[in-house]
Amino acid sequence: xxxxxxxxxxxxxxxxxxxxxxxxxxxxxxxxxxxxxxxxxxxxxxxxxxxxxxxxxxxxxxxxxxxxxxxxxxxxxxxxxxxxxxxxxxxxxxxxxxxxxxxxxxxxxxxxxxxxxxxxxxxxxxxxxxx
Numbered sequence: 001x002x003x004x005x006x007x008x009x010x011x012x013x014x015x016x017x018x019x020x021x022x023x024x025x026x027x028x029x030x031x032x033x034x035x036x037x038x039x040x041x042x043x044x045x046x047x048x049x050x051x052x053x054x055x056x057x058x059x060x061x062x063x064x065x066x067x068x069x070x071x072x073x074x075x076x077x078x079x080x081x082x083x084x085x086x087x088x089x090x091x092x093x094x095x096x097x098x099x100x101x102x103x104x105x106x107x108x109x110x111x112x113x114x115x116x117x118x119x120x121x122x123x124x125x126x127x128x129x130x131x
Contacts, residue, residue: 039056049070051066087103096118110126
């Protein structure tokens with residue numbers, strides 16, 4: 001009888017932990033999904049400036065483009081936004097691209113960017129356009 005009671009307690013404990021961990025995972029997914037949608041803005045800096053467009057999916061994955069006014073080029077963008085709003089995006093190639101770091105809050109995003117190969121750096125800002 002004591003063994004059966006211990007087994008029941010153990011099972012309830014496992015079920016409770018599974019429920020709690022699923023709830024925590026669902027909450028993180030909800031937090032990230034608030035950033036889902038289309039975003040756009042501008043970047044300015046010491047030697048380059050332009051526009052950018054991002055698309056964030058419900059898991060926080062980022063894709064998009066940057067358009068340079070100085071180099072008159074378009075570069076692909078890839079990155080992630082995390083549940084706390086922090087984001088990390090790379091633009092261009094690994095040998096000559098830029099890194100954008102920032103924070104999403106509400107419908108506003110802002111941060112800094114750097115291209116260490118070209119010795120470019122600056123700030124960037126933007127807004128959420130739609131979900």
